[in-house]
Amino acid sequence: MTNNGITRRALFAGGLGIAATGLLASCSTVTRSTDVKAINKAVALPDYVPWTGGPEPVLPKTSALMPSAFRRIPDRLVPTARKPGDGSTVHGSVPTNSPVPPTKGSNPYWQGLDERMGIDLDLTITPNADFGNKFATQVAGDTLGDVFTVFGSFPYLPQFLEAKAQNLTEHLSGSGVRDFPYLANLPTASWRGTVFSGGIYAVPVPRGPLTSQVLYRRQDLFEGLGVDPSFSSLDEFVQLCREVSDPHANRWALASVPTSILAPMLDLPNQWEHSGGTLTHMYELDAYQDLLDVSRRLIAEDLVHPDSITAYNGKVWLVQGSALMLSDTYSAIPGIVQQATPGSGFDLTTAPFVGPSGAKAKPWLGDPNNAITALAAAPDDRVRTLLEVLDWCASPFGTEAWMYRKFGIEGRDYEMQDGSPTLTKTGNSETALGEFPLQYFTECPLPLFYSGRPGMTDTVYESLASWLDDGLPNPTYGLYSPTNSTKGPAVGTYATNAINDILLGRAPVSSWKGVVRDWRRRGGDAMRAEYEEALQARAGS
Template sequence: MTTNAPWQLSRRALIAGGLGIAATSLLAGCDTVTRSTDVTAINKAVALPDYVPWTGGPEPVLPKTSALMPSAFRKIPSSLVPTAKVPGDGSTLHGSVPTNSPVPPAKGSNPYWQGLDKRMGVDLDLTITPNADWGNKFATQVAGDTLGDVFTVFGTFSYLPQFLEAKAQNLTEYLSGSGIREWPYLANLPTASWKGTVFSGGIYGVPVPRGPLTTGVLHRRQDLFEELGVDPSFGSLDEFTALCREVTDQNKNRWALGSVPTNILASMLGVPNQWDEQGGKLTHMYEVDAYQDMLEVSRKLLADGLVHPDSVTAYNGKVWFVQGSAVMLQDSYSAIPGLLQQAEPGSGFAMTMAPFVGPAGAKPKPWLGDPNNAITALAAASEDRIRTVLDVLNWCASPFGTEAWMFRKFGIEGRDFEYRDGAPVLTKTGNSETALGEFPLQYFTECPLPLFYSGFPGMTDTVYESLASWLDDGITNPTYGLYSPTNSTKGPAVGTYATNAINDVLLGRAPVSSWKGVVREWRRRGGDAMRREFEEASAARAGS
């Protein structure tokens, strides 16, 4: 969520609005709805699953400088760890998942999907929905009770805890504490990710982890900087602005930035990651003076023509970056494989990441991305059925270095991929059948993302060095994993109000000085209530 430009509504916020009506209708007769404002009960803690790092695969090629550092690899190991067993029982497993990639061919014409069935031991029946349509589709499935056995759940929609209590299996007895050890690949998922699955004193899902790679960073077209003879480094806000001016040439369809780089500016100006917590009290980023400073800098970048002119109305930053019309792009670390894949072979495309810069020379404290993309819920079922589904999810979380991971990402050798210079590369068929290597099975769950870029071994070192420079200084959103009823029910509308006001400032329709009045209204419409509830939720989680 933190990779968006200041004026962009997150996809999850849009989803939240579409699901509110469906969730409210579904739960109208459920006892759990009576607890919809019981912040303490909803945020009651539970013993999280033990964290047991998996050690059965290849050794990372670079040291773990931080507990948050992903394992780093430059190549596929010559010997893969075999799958211990086929996890399924031959039954049909219905699932509902979103996708960011093109929807893959149906199973009947997709040997890769058929191979998944064989390896997983199930008849995998997926309802796959493009992200743009996910909110409406999910709402329809909720209303029709057709979500299936396993379904992706994003973190913000109305009555989320009550929805999960009514429709999902409480997994606490299976996964809490040492129980997780029955599923070693799930036990390999970090503790921070499990925090996003806890509601009403229970574990109601399995993480879809992304770890620190969700963090927004400033990607640079290193090849273009070299072609222009420009040093891409900067050590202050003024130097950054000067750099943007130096590389922008509108006559050549080239702009410095694909969008206003919120995360980069936040680090430079000391803006908190959504909320700042001090002594149990919360202050929202909108309320600090540094946020207004960030609006002024953002407004000026746009007014001076240093940002792609379509960034507000028709954002397509990844394409602009690959094509060269945006020399720098703020996006997550997890976007790197897709950017590399989009680049034209032989074009000389080369990318690096700009170091974060702190305010007035102070140590930078970047916004650390949320640990999960989403969570996956299981429909309530018998104990045998739940254990079978968890076996399947455990297979889905098999890490880098296993046969299962290799098949999930690359499919069938000679059909979906071929080796080039020792690295697996997807074919045209493979791109289609595996959904660009991101088959939506990854929204069931996934292993902690490694630093591995097939065919680009040097990128592993580039990303590793970037992460190592700041990872232990990154600041988290202190409300992650906590539930505020006001944020759930009013958050999308309040967010739209703030976003519209931000747009007005950035596009010159309102002065930056109007922001203080916006903040007062934001507080009145729900900001203060969210603050109180998150503070109560934090106390409940800590004191349980």
Template sequence: MTTNAPRGITRRGLIAGGLGIAATGLLAGCDTVTRSTDVKAINRAVTLPDYVPWAGGPDPVLPKTSALMPSAFRRIPSELVPTDRVPGDGSTLHGSVPTNSPVPPSKGSNPYWQGLDERMGVDLDLTITPNADWGNKFATQVAGDTLGDVFTVFGTFSYLPQFLEAKAANLTEILSGSGVRDYPYLANLPTASWRGTVFSGGIYGVPVPRGPLTTGVLHRRQDLFEQLGVDPSFRDLDEFEALCREVSDPQRNRWALGSVPTNILASMFGVPNQWDEQGGRLTHMYEVDAYQDMLEASRKLLADGLVHPDSVTAYNGKVWFVQGSALMLQDSYSAIPGLLQQAEPGSGFRMTMAPFVGPGGAKPKPWLGDPNNAITALAAGPEERIRMLLGVLNWCASPFGTEAWMYRKFGIEGRDFDFRDGAPVLTKTGNSETALGEFPLQYFTECPLPLFYSGAPEMTDVVYESLSSWLDDGITNPTYGLYSPTNSTKGPAIGTYATSAINDVLLGRAPVSGWKAVVRDWRRRGGDAMRREFEQALEARAGA
């Protein structure tokens, strides 16, 4: 029920819609399609890779107060851990990846990309597609069987397990249990991330992990609050609304919020993270009374002019936040580096995170973000080549403190970055060649994201303090890593229906009192079927 949710649903809906057509044709002759409704078979468990935290780098500067806490660093270590070996065999590696950053220059005019080839030992041939076009491009590649050796796969599209069984390498024999120890940086990926790679009793991918930094939090322009002389703290919904009224001034092009802060409100009202699981039985967040209460609070924020007026129909929250049109912005922790990079140097830009608040003074239980951004699949092939490709992915997962991590993020010193006050800062050339430090190789796989903000070491402490206040109390989506055929084939359409109904309420076109009728229709359209299938999936995993 957020302006963030419809954007995610739309993106995945495009993927699901495009791939649904392509996958149906591609897999028509495969036996796996006949099992598309065998929920227990599709969700059969497997022995996951061992988790072996990497201990070869610098010690974090702050203690790990939770098993989920990312390692925290304020500066690049003076001595980097060298890469053990070049993993590739000199062959061409064709890959398909999305990007949220500008597409970097092609290899022929990009020395940074050429340096990746040297370090990985492959001729890296990437098809890079902007995220907005990824769904259609992926569907076209599936239909034409041109995805390549390594390709990013998002989790919600039609016939995902059948597609992976037909086209991707089953990595179970190589990575399950202690097998992953042959790839120490992949063994450093958390167990929760590996759960998102399992389908039909096999490991069919490598995680693209993000960990708790995918969690949505309310970012604050601390510098602007101080200029206004306003304390941005609040203890309940009434104080939050009062704060928003105090700082909103549409005549000065200033609103409290860039969008309805669903994660903050969900914690206030005790709304479950998508589904609530009790004894193997599931209740969707739409079905609890607290969701309707949250919907009313959201409607009121918009009606009172406390949210940017374009937030539902033409969202551009990051720009509004950086420009100061929105003093608070719900986005993930992982958005922080990009926000810092967009800020004008010398502008005094400073951000903090609002604490989560629980219902009626109770301890807050925020929605914990999903462990992965996506997964990466390898095209089926000879075991020798699969092992070589996994070696390349192992290099891609090299952690903070290694030479490989430093090169991936910053490139060539003196060309792509310079050291300023001991911190690497990308040059104009580096921003272009490395895609703003987010070269889409990160969608092959990545190390667990550290708390490190180049040139802004104080942010490490700010984010650490925010995470420490709630991390062990965060609630997960109990259906993460499970597959529902109905969710796969009908989920995007059902999601669009619910999103449209939510937006009608938010924009005053429908009363909140009509929400229960919407939920009944949502259940009829597929919500109940998804519930049954996810419950069967839970049973299959629990019985393994």
């Protein structure tokens, strides 16, 4: 909870730390790892130029952060103006959350990507569970390729990028990005995560507000039990959980303790609270101890799935009905509904956010990027060609390129059913469940579109519209703290272990004050000071 990103990013903390240290030892051109102001120096970010060449969203943009909403594929797709590539081979290193797709020789969809992009796309695709070790090996062997995905939490990230990645500032800063209209369509908040040492060293892999957590409900199961799932206070929420939980029937209210949902009820900041140039971590606030207390009670009363801490599998439990509510990101919806049995009556809704004592909720806004993508240092014409390729990868909803990336070849990878593209068994394999890892080069701002489930667009839109302008971002996103980089994983593990001890009843809630003192001594205070210095360095960016 100290700006370490999602769990899979922590994979880099081990092997890559050793590789990066060795790589940088002989490099005298990189910024010193302890020079916080230099590492966090600001730069003119790329202009934001929203793309206006596609279909009109079916619902109004109630917030600058609101994704464009669509219920169906437009009748006319915007054609791709030209092939971005020059016929050369582009080597890339990417992770995947989906099954690894068939290799190009037996994958007509991949062959079609080559044709449309004008390149020979050579990808090293690694499952997320193995990506950290694979990346470390590639760093050590200098085999990352032309384009490589980088997650944001491993030691010496700015120094690594300075040493091995192309500085893209002259191509993308300010009006420069206008040469790449789809990259110019990426939000400013996403570009902030690509800036190190006064330069733009990567392209975002954006996710926008869909990385934020929401509370999903099995509306059909609540109705079957005759229970209204609404609540307007913390006490009502706990009572609702009691009403529907029945361990003897293999049914629990919650897949896990929904920290991101409880936090707004207690008015907790998103990791850090920034006021008057000073940062206070949520761990240090009395309300966090209240959060631990209610979380412990939820587990002690058997209202949370018993495997939530040791063997978590929340999406499956929600679909199976052993958990009636699940806290997960908005971007998890496709994976959830894909597991539901057709015709089963599966009905997914979202719970409204609730603030403290009737006040308006201020939910946590998720980080704007999933990852960033760097380019290997290369001559200027090669860099521009690669940026053209990435621009194609960012082509938005409503374009032929977007449609092909997501669904592939009609009649082979997908069939049109009631006006919606539906992946076939072959398509699920060849396109990696519609998430071919080319999406980790970069991606367009994610739209609200759920093929075959037009009502889900309205469900998500209404949920987001209720809170987006009140959402709390993590004020340290995109900033670099040397202490967090080198000690953050260990400090985070220490805090997580202490939290689990309290939740499982192995330690009293009152022990938390001692944990916070230790957390500060182990690195929390140093991280605070460095982030405060970084905020000053980035002021006005």
